[in-house]
Each structure stands twice: as C-alpha cells, then as structure tokens.
Amino acid sequence: MRTRLPIALTALLALVTAVLVMTPSAHAAAGFTISNGRLLDANGNQFIMRGVSHAHTWYPSQTGSFANIKSLGANAVRVVLSSGARWTQNSASDVANVISLCKQNRLICVLEVHDTTGYGEEGAAITLDQAVSYWISIQSALAGQERYVILNIGNEPFGNNATTSATWPTATRNAITRLRSAGFDHTIMVDAPMWGQDWQFIMRDNAQSVFNSDPDRNTIFSIHMYGVFDTAAEITDYLGRFRTANLPIVVGEFGHNHSDGNPDEDTIMSYAQTNGIGYLGWSWSGNGGGVEYLDMVTNFNASQLTSWGQRIFNGANGIRQTAREATVFGNNPTTPPTGNPATPPVTTPPVTPPTTTPPAGDRSCTAAYTITGQWQGGFQAEVRVTAGSSAISGWAVTWTFANGQTVSQSWSATLSSSGANVTARNVSYNGSLGAGASTAFGFLGSWNGTNTAPTPRCATT
Incomplete structure (x- = not known):
C-alpha cells in the first residue's frame, strides 16, 4: 500500500x-471567439453586429432604451461608460445592470470606456492603461459574461496628434496583455487612433502585430467612419484590406453626416452587408454640441425616428433588413423567421458577389442575383441593381423561377408574382442611382427539391 x-x-x-x-x-x-477573420458567438455561429451606440453614462435613467433599440431590430448595442475620470463613474453594480438589460432584450452588449476619447489632443482624456485599470476594478460584473459581452477597451483612444497617435500599437498591445493577465477572456474590441478614423493608417498597418499579441487571438478592430470616409473608394479599400488579411473588423461608429465631412453611409452599409462586416451606428439619442442631427430618435422616443434613424433602421442594408440575433439567446440558425423580415436568416455573403458589367453609353441597369442563405424548404436572396454609364431615376427587375420557388417576404423593393414570373420595382428611397451606383433588395422564399438561381433582367423606368 x-x-x-x-x-x-x-x-x-x-x-x-x-x-x-x-x-x-x-x-x-x-464566449465569443475569432476564426478566420470572423466573429463567432459561443455556439460557433458567425455573429454580424447590427446595432447602435447608447450614451448610458450621460443618460443613466434611460434604461428603457435597451428595449426600444431591440424593438427596431438591432442585435447589439454599444454602451457608453465612464471610468470616473471625465464623467460620473459607472459602478460595477450599474454595469451588471446594463448587462442584465442587454440579456433581457437579447442584445449583445459592447461596453466601452469613453474617457479615452482624443488622448494627446484632448487634455482631459485618459490613457488606455488607465481604462484597463477601470475594467479591472469592475471585473466582478464582467466575469462569466463572455457569451454576451464584448469589451471595447477605450473610445477613440488618440486624437490627431501624430506623436501620441504613433504610440497606438504599443499602447494597445500593452492594454490587451494586461487585460488577459488579469483574467479577462472576453473578445476585446480596439478602436483606431486619430479620433477613431485612422486617417494615417496606423491601426491598419499594425493590425496584424496587435492581433498576434493577444494570447487568445480574440481581438476585433473597430474603425469609426465619418468625414474621412466620404467616398466609396476609401471605404472599400480600408475594409477590404482587413478582409484580405483575414483580420476581424467592425465599423464601430458611423453617421450620415458630420462636422468634418459627409460620410458615405450607403456604401458603408452595403459593403458591410455584402462582406459580412458588423456595424454600430452613432447614436440612439441625446447628442449635443452641434451634432444633434446624429440622433436616431427624438428625445429617446422610439416612435419618433429622425431621418438618420429611418435610414439606419429601415433603409437599404439597414438594421431591420439585415440583423440576426446571436444564437446564444436560443435561436436555431436553420429555422427561418415567421412574418418578420427584421431578422432574416443569413449566411456570410460572398466577398465578391456575382455581378455583370453595365453597358456603356446608355441609361441602363443590370442586376445580380445571390442566394445568401438556405435551409430546408426556405432561402434568402439578395438582388443588386447597378446603374449603367448614366444616372437612372427608377428600375424594375424581372426573373423566372425554374423550380417552382415562391417569394414570401421582401424588403427594399415592391415584389409581385405571376406563376414563376417575378417583378421587383424600386421603392421611394432607392430608385435614383448615379452612374455606376448600386443598391440592393432582398427577399425570403421557399423551395422544394432544387433551388436554381435565375437570371434577372433589369430595365429602367
């Protein structure tokens, strides 16, 4: 013995x-993980953020905003918090309540410390290291919530000061390392320098080394798109470089207008949808300082959508059209929705969707049909309409199903059917397209046996 x-x-x-x-x-x-440049929820299913920011730290009594944001179709909410350095500190108990509200409303909670905004240019701003100290101080509220919470270390952590912004890679790597050493296993989100817009490409050019510094390889990058991103070329080039490198990227803030220029929100939203990239618009309500036009609703009232609110929630490639709940809330990813196009089932769209080259020299349009999701008996499709070499004021797309498919719901187009023949006409906000510009509409349908993609035909109206 x-x-x-x-x-x-x-x-x-x-x-x-x-x-x-x-x-x-x-x-x-x-919790959440990163795989091949994509964000996966705890069930291993891709999660594409479709949500907005809510300034909780400045409006702590507006707790009904979580339910209201969800009611308009969002699957995520980015919550503004303060470490206490610049505004009233959000305590561990308050943060725990925020997380509870997110979970009650089946929203993924992206938590961010706002006190870092514009460090090096804004005198009151704190460092990323100080933000990490705050996260550690409220760790009790975050532990065990990895399935529902993403940790955005600090909002826009550097201003336009070139000297301080150049330290972004080192400061970000150190912040990630310190969080991991403290036991945080959440997906970490890091904002770009230069007020979040990275116009000197500091984050873009150092993203791989920052990602590699995370021992969990569980970091996602966040770009804020305002006046710097006022053309389609700038947007597609920036986001496309992350996709090519298989690095995770999300548009962590954007708007339809801004004091520094007019961002191209149509391209931001369409490119994000086509390429499976998340976006979080700024912001729900309560803006001041001359950017009140960025309010999505008036006085926190969900029934009073502003023009920006109408665009991001109800417009082409908007939240109602494209959001899908994280499956950690009990969704079955193979089950189609019933009567609610706000959460259509989707799979990752192709990075380069099938297109046809528009003919030159006339007022014409072309259409490309893509099946973006399919399950037993049902499917989702997107049709992208592209103007020719001249602007158009309206369009109609027709196609003929070969296998008895039928359409049950549609968005961003008015669809009518006669047997196998389907006609889709533009709605009020997407009929006018500049030369070479495009828009998209989608629908849910049923199939049995075979689901061959038809060849659509586009005509101007």
Missing part, C-alpha cells in the same frame, strides 16, 4: 494540474 500511495497522489496532482491548465482556454471558448 505504501508503494502505491505516491503513485496515486502523483496521478491526482497531475489531474488537478491538467484541470488548472485547461481552465483558461475552456473558459475562453465559452
């Missing part, structure tokens, strides 16, 4: 050691 006791103890100690060693990775796998 005495000779066997040490062996048993050795085995027991080895087992305990193995459990302790395995615990961090097992815990990390219980």
